Amino acid sequence: xxxxxxxxxxxxxxxxxxxxxxxxxxxxxxxxxxxxxxxxxxxxxxxxxxxxxxxxxxxxxxxxxxxxxxxxxxxxxxxxxxxxxxxxxxxxxxxxxxxxxxxxxxxxxxxxxxxxxxxxxxxxxxxxxxxxxxxxxxxxxxxxxxxxxxxxxxxxxxxxxxxxxxxxxxxxxxxxxxxxxxxxxxxxxxxxxxxxxxxxxxxxxxxxxxxxxxxxxxxxxxxxxxxxxxxxxxxxxxxxxxxxxxxxxxxxxxxxxxxxxxxxxxxxxxxxxxxxxxxxxxxxxxxxxxxxxxxxxxxxxxxxxxxxxxxxxxxxxxxxxxxxxxxxxxxxxxxxxxxxxxxxxxxxxxxxxxxxxxxxxxxxxxxxxxxxxxxxxxxxxxxxxxxxxxxxxxxxxxxxxxxxxx
DNA sequence: AATGTGTGCAACCGCCTGGAG
DNA sequence: ACTCCAGGCGGTTGCACACAT
Numbered sequence: 001x002x003x004x005x006x007x008x009x010x011x012x013x014x015x016x017x018x019x020x021x022x023x024x025x026x027x028x029x030x031x032x033x034x035x036x037x038x039x040x041x042x043x044x045x046x047x048x049x050x051x052x053x054x055x056x057x058x059x060x061x062x063x064x065x066x067x068x069x070x071x072x073x074x075x076x077x078x079x080x081x082x083x084x085x086x087x088x089x090x091x092x093x094x095x096x097x098x099x100x101x102x103x104x105x106x107x108x109x110x111x112x113x114x115x116x117x118x119x120x121x122x123x124x125x126x127x128x129x130x131x132x133x134x135x136x137x138x139x140x141x142x143x144x145x146x147x148x149x150x151x152x153x154x155x156x157x158x159x160x161x162x163x164x165x166x167x168x169x170x171x172x173x174x175x176x177x178x179x180x181x182x183x184x185x186x187x188x189x190x191x192x193x194x195x196x197x198x199x200x201x202x203x204x205x206x207x208x209x210x211x212x213x214x215x216x217x218x219x220x221x222x223x224x225x226x227x228x229x230x231x232x233x234x235x236x237x238x239x240x241x242x243x244x245x246x247x248x249x250x251x252x253x254x255x256x257x258x259x260x261x262x263x264x265x266x267x268x269x270x271x272x273x274x275x276x277x278x279x280x281x282x283x284x285x286x287x288x289x290x291x292x293x294x295x296x297x298x299x300x301x302x303x304x305x306x307x308x309x310x311x312x313x314x315x316x317x318x319x320x321x322x323x324x325x326x327x328x329x330x331x332x333x334x335x336x337x338x339x340x341x342x343x344x345x346x347x348x349x350x351x352x353x354x355x356x357x358x359x360x361x362x363x364x365x366x367x368x369x370x371x372x373x374x375x376x377x378x379x380x381x382x383x384x385x386x387x388x389x390x391x392x393x394x395x396x397x398x399x400x401x402x403x404x405x406x
Numbered sequence: 407a408a409t410g411t412g413t414g415c416a417a418c419c420g421c422c423t424g425g426a427g
Numbered sequence: 428a429c430t431c432c433a434g435g436c437g438g439t440t441g442c443a444c445a446c447a448t
Binding site for chain 3: 015
Binding site: 408409410411412413414415416417418419420421422423424425426427 | 429430431432433434435436437438439440441442443444445446447448
């Protein structure tokens with residue numbers, strides 16, 4: 001049996017306040033001030049509990065309350081405060097004169113939250129909603145299904161969408177993620193989603209382009225592209241943000257590259273590692289060329305101990321151990337070159353498992369299907385890559401895509 | 407006109423904290 | 428050290444209203 005509230009115990013009035021009650025409370029507080037709330041009802045002649053009186057005063061009767069719609073300035077302020085403070089409504093309200101925590105909370109729940117979600121921003125994290133993020137399971141499912149349907153319609157086969165396998169983000173305009181569609185014969189299609197950091201969900205288009213892939217990935221690849229219209233006035237992604245999606249993610253800005261493979265840790269056939277490093281030239285806090293910041297986001301069966309990091313001629317070359325069991329199989333796949341100016345430039349990355357789709361388990365064995373790997377990054381500087389992909393998304397054919405990138 | 411559905415908001419509920427005894 | 432209680436807080440509910448069918 002649950003506890004009864006104080007009002008029930010004392011047989012006090014509940015529900016909406018009448019104008020008479022408001023007047024009694026207002027007159028009492030303006031005359032005697034706020035003292036002990038528990039004594040207020042008796043002194044003011046109200047059949048209410050002290051808590052109820054306090055709430056009524058704070059949220060409605062207080063003379064310094066600002067009423068009416070929230071201004072754009074207030075809205076922006078709430079957004080930025082929420083990003084820092086989360087649902088600490090009282091603290092947020094303390095920064096907005098004349099507004100109550102309850103009012104801000106209601107405004108958030110009924111308006112701002114929806115607004116953010118419509119803009120593709122996770123209201124909890126204030127970061128763009130990524131396919132594969134925990135916060136967007138429904139949306140993820142919808143997009144996945146949508147991609148599946150497109151693939152099925154286009155090829156009339158039974159392709160199913162695998163997890164999105166990579167993400168690139170230029171921090172200003174677009175995030176681009178992609179993945180593979182696979183059918184029962186393990187034939188694969190590539191799909192890309194180019195998504196404005198904030199997008200208008202009502203204005204997008206998709207198209208298919210097909211042709212040959214010179215990387216040997218798939219001779220009859222389809223590229224399925226969603227392009228959400230760019231709205232440059234909307235919120236950019238935090239430049240220092242560590243992007244995550246369900247598998248491989250990169251985040252970069254000048255001189256910093258971070259990334260992670262968030263593949264299912266429980267599956268032995270998948271890789272799960274993360275990295276983060278600064279190059280010396282542009283990261284002041286970077287102290288030595290032999291060490292590196294490295295975030296450890298993983299996980300069972302893998303050591304994320306970085307070794308062999310060499311920063312030389314403005315390039316970083318490093319690898320890390322995975323685990324004894326898999327080291328021989330995987331270690332060589334984890335060599336990168338990192339060039340200053342925030343660019344990745346490396347031939348080595350060609351052998352990197354860009355996506356977990358490069359890996360699969362067969363008969364208990366871990367196999368790397370390198371030939372089928374999605375190898376967009378190659379040796380291209382990230383900014384160039386982004387530019388290329390932006391153009392790719394309006395390119396008429398997959399041939400054009402490959403030529404442009406390579 | 408009647409009914410159903412969605413939305414915004416005021417108020418409540420229950421947990422937590424800190425001070426008094 | 429412990430209990431009690433008031434106040435503070437965030438989550439949730441339920442009502443009134445608007446709009447759609």
